[in-house]
Structure formats: structure tokens, C-alpha cells
Amino acid sequence: MIDTLNTLLLAPLNDYGFMRRALIAGLALSLAAPPLGVFLMLRGMSLIGDAMAHAILPGVALGFLLAGFSLPAMSLGGILSGLVVAGLAGSVSQLTGHREDAAMASFYLISLAAGVMLVSLGGSSVDLTHVLFGSILAVDTTALWLIAGVCSVTVIVLALSFRALVVECLDPLFLRSQGVRNGLIQGVFLGLVVLNLTAGFQTLGTLMAVGLMMLPATAARFWSKRLEGLIGLAVLIALFASTGGLLLSYHFSLPSGPSIILLAGAVYILSALLGRHHSLLAHWRRTATPLESTDGEIAEREC
Secondary structure, rough: HHHHHHHHHHHHHOOOOOHHHHHHHHHHHHHHHHHHHHHHHOOOOOHHHHHHHHHOOHHHHHHHHHHHHOHHHHHHHHHHHHHHHHHHHHHHHHHOOOOOOHHHHHHHHHHHHHHHHHHHOOOOOOHHHHHHHHHHOOOOHHHHHHHHHHHHHHHHHHHOHHHHHHHHHOOOOHHHHOOOOOOOHHHHHHHHHHHHHHHHHHHHOOOOOOOOHHHHHHHHHHOOOHHHHHHHHHHHHHHHHHHHHHHHHHHHHHHHHHHHHHHHHHHHHHHHHHOOOHHHHHHHHHHHHHHHHHHHHHHHHHO
16 A cells, blocks of 8 residues: 555656655645735626736747757746736726726737747747646646745735735725725735736646636635635645546656646536535525424424
8 A cells, every 4th residue: 555655646756856846846735836826806807817917928928039949048027917917907907997807808819829929930830839738747847936036025915914915805995995006916916916926837838827817716705705715725736636636647658747736627527516505406405494393394294
């Protein structure tokens, strides 16, 4: 039994350095990204994360064209591109009255098309696949330091601004009355989202980087109603998906990034079916309980 567990769980990590680096990268992203996903969900901005993931693509592609597969250049380009798109969407929304989600969706489509065009002009289909879908098994020391740095900054900034983020979600007017600008908190938060998506593109690609941010958060919603519980469960689900997805990809020769996201998706589906709150099982219990109570009352009357 112990030998079997060692072969399944520990041997891939002991034998291969790229597996250890991939695991560390996945665990680091799992600590930082899910709390951001929880706040996106609470703000009703779940799809904004997907839009921001595509917004970094033109910058990543431009960095690729200028410096090849240089992670610093691609990451810097992705960060700048994401911030520019977020700023443009916010400006269009404020100046024209256009809904922010509609403006973001419009810029997201433009960014996606521009990024794919740039990568296609300067590289091959293999290069395009790498940028869009990433390769967590190809994470090197430089990428690992970048991911660790971004995740550390995210955790620290979230800890320092936690109260402001919570109040901004629940009562923005109260926050404004305390002299804190909502736009500042919003800008800091979107900046953290862009940073994490940029760090995640190397491992999961620009198309799936948002998966590790949103799927654990939405799955946790079926198990807890408290903010602390949501964040804790989301992190645990992401850690499980990252570790389990890597091991599944190793043992069954599957793509690593999709394995991680699909495992997180499987947890989400199970949570939607069996979770404590708002799941199908919880709904069935709520509808069954009144019937049982009514049957009990009838039986008492008959006696």
C-alpha cells in the first residue's frame, strides 16, 4: 500500500525536477488567485476575470515578437496591456454611460483578436498554442521566481486592504464617507487580478489562467456563506486541483493545464450537486422537508 502511494504521489516529484517546479508554481498560484476570484464573485464580476485574461494577450504577443520566449518581456507586456484595457474600459464607461461589463467585453474581443494576430504574424502555430494554453511543465527558475513574487505581493496587498475590499463590496457609500476613493480600491484590485493572470499565463495560458481563479471560488460558494470560509475553501480546492491535475497528467499522459482546470471543474460540478448551500441536494431537502412536516401533522391528527 505504501509503495503504491509512493509510486502514485511522490515518485514523479522525486524523480523529475520539472514536476517539482510545476507543483511549486501551481501551489503558489493556488494561494493567491482564488481569494481574488472570491472577491470577483462577490462583486458580480465573475466574467470580468475572463475578459482580463484575454486583455493581457496583446502585450504578451508583443513581448514575444520583440524578445521571443522571454518571460520578463512577455510578462511586462501582459501587465501593461491588461492595465491599459482595464483603464480604457473604465474610461469609456464613465465618459459615455456605457455599462462597464459591456465595455470590458468589447475590449476583450478586440484584445483577443489583436493578440492572436500578433502571435500568428511572428511565430508558428506551436508558438500560438504555447501562449494561449501555456505549459506548466516548462516552468523554469525565472518563471518560478516571477510567480512567487507576484503571489507574495498579492497576498500581502490583500491582507493590507482586506477590510477596504470587503466594505467596498458591501457598502461603497460608507467607504466613500470615510474619505477612501472607490476608484482607488477598484484600481488596486484590478491591478492584482492583472498581475495574477500574467503570472498564470506561463503555466495555464491566457485562455485558462482565469480557471484557477474562478472555479475554486464558485465551487466554495456551495459550501460556505462566510467570507473566511469561502476564501479558505477556494484555496484548498485550488491546491487540490493543482496537485491532482499534475499527477493525473503525469500518470495518464494528459495535458497538464487542462487537467488542472478540469479537476477544478469536477469539484465545481460535485459542489453544485451535493453542496450545503444552493446545490441540487440542498434544494431537494428544502422541498422535501415541508412535505414530511405536513405528513407528520396529518398522522398526529388521525391519532
